[in-house]
Amino acid sequence: MTPVQNDRQQFASDNLAGICPEALQSLLDANASGHQPAYGDDVWTQKSTDMIRELFQTDCDVYYVFNGTAANSLALASMCQSYHSVICSPVAHIETDECGGPEFFSNGSKLLVGEDESPAARLGKLTPDAVEHLVTKRRDIHYPKPKVVSITQATELGTVYTVEEVRAIAAIAKRRHLKVHMDGARFANAVAALDVHPSEVTWRAGVDVLCFGGTKNGLPMGEAVVFFDRELSADFAWRVKQAGQLASKMRFISAPWVGMLDGDTWLRNARHANAMAQRLHQAIHALPGVRVLHPPQANSVFVQLPAAAIARLHAAGWLFYEFIAGGGCRLMCAWDTQPETVDAFAADLAGVCAQAA
Amino acid sequence: MTPVQNDRQQFASDNLAGICPEALQSLLDANASGHQPAYGDDVWTQKSTDMIRELFQTDCDVYYVFNGTAANSLALASMCQSYHSVICSPVAHIETDECGGPEFFSNGSKLLVGEDESPAARLGKLTPDAVEHLVTKRRDIHYPKPKVVSITQATELGTVYTVEEVRAIAAIAKRRHLKVHMDGARFANAVAALDVHPSEVTWRAGVDVLCFGGTKNGLPMGEAVVFFDRELSADFAWRVKQAGQLASKMRFISAPWVGMLDGDTWLRNARHANAMAQRLHQAIHALPGVRVLHPPQANSVFVQLPAAAIARLHAAGWLFYEFIAGGGCRLMCAWDTQPETVDAFAADLAGVCAQAA
């Protein structure tokens, strides 16, 4: 195996990647301008939020927070009281990887996991039927009252809700008086995959609040909470401040967003990451011993590999996570994943698979 | 008046300043290194926390969070249950400017404001007598039980607790079974002013937890919560994660700390800011109509100015806050405040004072 300089960590997660050049340049520009107003009263914050409004073609409210757990938790807390509940998929990040952040910020709202045996559910998606089941199962005051449906776009399994799927979820939500939250940690990858206007898969499809992720797309940190239903953001500035999520030197969060949004860098980054996942899939799906769990739609490939193959790849320095039962591995691509790295990984995998066979 | 490029905002707050060169260089270095482990498992986080331990000459626990409200609130929450209380000065940032963050993160702990008529209290300091009074005033279960004393070093009035003053607070705290929290948003300025080893005014004086501020000292964002009493930090990593304060790309928080700590940049920045406050004080204290409220110790000057003078300065573009009754203005200096800017402000002030007189 030919070692490549620490690119072998590249398939672990897109949050191991650095800052993309366009975002970095904006950060440097913002720093070069001397003293600037704090707490978001600066020109970059104004400009980037205007750009997000333009991007979505609607007069939404935009707030920046530091990370995805905060974005999701605060957005949910703005829609839930402590005795309400949030319906989500069993693999939703808010359920499995935010250490109870949504419960904490809402002071106790319960997450209700919507499961069914449908093909969509196996792809990590929440289904309208699962939502309907949970809303109608309990209506008494001894159980938290459903108030929000949360979907992740792209999902935690690297799949993407179609516009129709989002609309179907939103229709049930509307009928049952639930708000619709979209965890868009990899929203860019979803939009790139769907090749639709961002508004089509959000507010035009019935989404009330989007957590628009920037970190995994090439920012150093900082996510945008985008309220399409502006009534939900009443006093949200106070909530952000109290929650320790208001950056005093806000420009260092917002200026990189300018760099990302300008000239559609965000979409280009996402398309690249998605393309790398496709390239990886092409290169490995037919290898002996490799079983792709589902064709990649966004920027990750989920595969089952023989235990011995995993061990040898890890020994060779390749970093990736296993968290699906029976050998399922997540191979994640980022805005800066190089074709050479994909090819090197595929070659190594081919080698260990041949060895195992 | 000769306008100086937007340095006229410089006296508003030290959090209007940008990133200092040393911190920025570290950030760029961290970005140049490709993919790196997330959530603090990177070399910069390891290095910077080791440097903080070395700086304090003790084996403390160090956690980074995004901003000062989070640092203070999470530190206090780690010491308080919801039915406990925190004793602080009436001008403490946790009381006046964190929008109830400490109450939120602790799920209801009450802040008890310790006031007295002492000279120290007029300088924005909490006194041992004020603490003793609050601890002994109520001991019944119908009132929150005091659990923590919080002091700000340097204080919100730009003054600095001496080592003896910190020790005296800590002695009362120890006797009354209270923990000691230090809000060190401007800790660097205090250490620079006192010219003591950082350990002398913290753990050697009885401080249990320090929120070591970096943002006002030249970082883009990111504060260090330093637990000298390591029992208090049990499970703190979970608390940080749940609270939405764990950066996935942690290196962009920690690498700038390396730049700040290396070669004592933090202290040099602070000394400079303090010196600018002294220069400003020298230049303006004897002007007619100007009444300095107390000699500056850290990086700010508090003065009473005639209303007309304030209006003219603002009209000329000089930005600063008034928030003390009767015309008191806060003139804050930062790591990058230029002597020329100080002199220009002093000249303008002299002009408007002469005009007023």
Add this chain to the structure above:
Amino acid sequence: MTPVQNDRQQFASDNLAGICPEALQSLLDANASGHQPAYGDDVWTQKSTDMIRELFQTDCDVYYVFNGTAANSLALASMCQSYHSVICSPVAHIETDECGGPEFFSNGSKLLVGEDESPAARLGKLTPDAVEHLVTKRRDIHYPKPKVVSITQATELGTVYTVEEVRAIAAIAKRRHLKVHMDGARFANAVAALDVHPSEVTWRAGVDVLCFGGTKNGLPMGEAVVFFDRELSADFAWRVKQAGQLASKMRFISAPWVGMLDGDTWLRNARHANAMAQRLHQAIHALPGVRVLHPPQANSVFVQLPAAAIARLHAAGWLFYEFIAGGGCRLMCAWDTQPETVDAFAADLAGVCAQAA
């Protein structure tokens, strides 16, 4: 001194009194009826809430909770998010004697104490000016946003807001978009003192939510939260359940309310307690060494007594609280305070005063 069987505890608090006969009889009736629906679906709960609606001549929402801290805290939480604040008097029970309950149930809302030098403030009342001052003092996002005005009727100092005073508070509240909460732990005593219809001093004067106290008026436990603004009680049943305030055997809370409301027992009890306070005042106000702080309006007398007199009365078994600086004592009367007990106390007090003089 002639000891009277443990009536000497009577002046300590009206919550040391037992259950009045009418309430007890209803409780016994409710118990005699065998199995009954739980959680409030019983006839007594239906009947008593209807009676409260009739009493107030409006279609309000009524919920029972176990005690006054819960009533106030849950009512406030239904109006406040964590980053909001509640304006109240410095002597308000919610501020001084609920151990941070309001902060806990609201997940961090701050209580802002409205103080001024007015005669009304000295009588324990919040004034419109104090409210206006606090609402306008801070409007930035770094400080909790005022959302509710809370007044106690009768006040903690045994005084009573006039209808005009309540209206004036409510007018400011309306203009500043604040809701009006009334802590009515001794609401009955206030209505008895004012001799007005209960609606006059509540919703007709602009009160949105009343915590109608029963315990101090002769119930074993159980307070009614009465929402005149029914929009505020959306999902309140879930809030009560989650907060551990929903009695499964609800009839034992609600049936005694039937007994209290039937035939105006609640008002008769209150009138008696008030009359006993007047009798006590008459008997002692002119004694040498006795200084009544203000003429009693509800069911308590606040007096300054010589330290020696207090000691001798306590030694003789008389129980009462001192909590006003400089010897102020609270002498509380209850629904069952006997004229003989009042006279015996007055005689003893006269004796110790004479001895002291």
Add this chain to the structure above:
Amino acid sequence: MTPVQNDRQQFASDNLAGICPEALQSLLDANASGHQPAYGDDVWTQKSTDMIRELFQTDCDVYYVFNGTAANSLALASMCQSYHSVICSPVAHIETDECGGPEFFSNGSKLLVGEDESPAARLGKLTPDAVEHLVTKRRDIHYPKPKVVSITQATELGTVYTVEEVRAIAAIAKRRHLKVHMDGARFANAVAALDVHPSEVTWRAGVDVLCFGGTKNGLPMGEAVVFFDRELSADFAWRVKQAGQLASKMRFISAPWVGMLDGDTWLRNARHANAMAQRLHQAIHALPGVRVLHPPQANSVFVQLPAAAIARLHAAGWLFYEFIAGGGCRLMCAWDTQPETVDAFAADLAGVCAQAA
């Protein structure tokens, strides 16, 4: 069918029953004693807590709260921080019927449901294997850290953990540094069923905190939180007060406990209820169409009945809950269930079953 006066509600829940004579007598005695100290400083509170200590033969800490949701939630909150988790059975009352109370009082602790395919799990019990699985499944900071195991004794399915089963759970808990909480809403029924000393199945088996239920056993309201591990109850009095769970007229909670504990009324009540469940089981288990889900161990019988039979019984006024899939009904007996009522129900059921067959 011969209608019996509203005893037809008897099988719905043991919390539809009234106050047992012994508890009522104590309440009346407490009321006859005039003014008494508030907040638990009365003789009944002292006596009843001493009686509980004697009952358990250990120096435990005892606190009364108003209901079961509060007892469980506050007990759990005393052991958990917001980022911790509680392991329980999927049918645990804390999970299914407290409207998120545990999450609210702990400010966000997550309940982790321990499921497996074992016979014990089908009887509503948590198993050591399920606990071990959940503790070891996730150890990273992105998921709440397990801190408590909660078991319900008797379970929500009317079954009872043996002493050995409790010990086995406690052994895993000890090894994994978890505390053990017992929801004893029907603790009396469990002790009666096991016929062991109460200490054997609690602290001697490794239980740290017991919520000892009184309401379902014949009290009007009021549960005892019993801390066998007294370190866990540090400052618990403040927690109870802040949470709105401290009765001012505490004697009306505690005196009935004296009546219940005196002469083992609590155990006699429980034995009676259990015997009625056995009688019911005997009378109906062999009826055609009736399928008992498991032999009753405490005071309830769970059966599957034909839909038509359920409809006819309900039409005839018999009240009971269906909440197990496929026709499972819960028939609950109480301290006051009469043999005649059991027989009348059995006769009616026999009738409708014959009709259906």
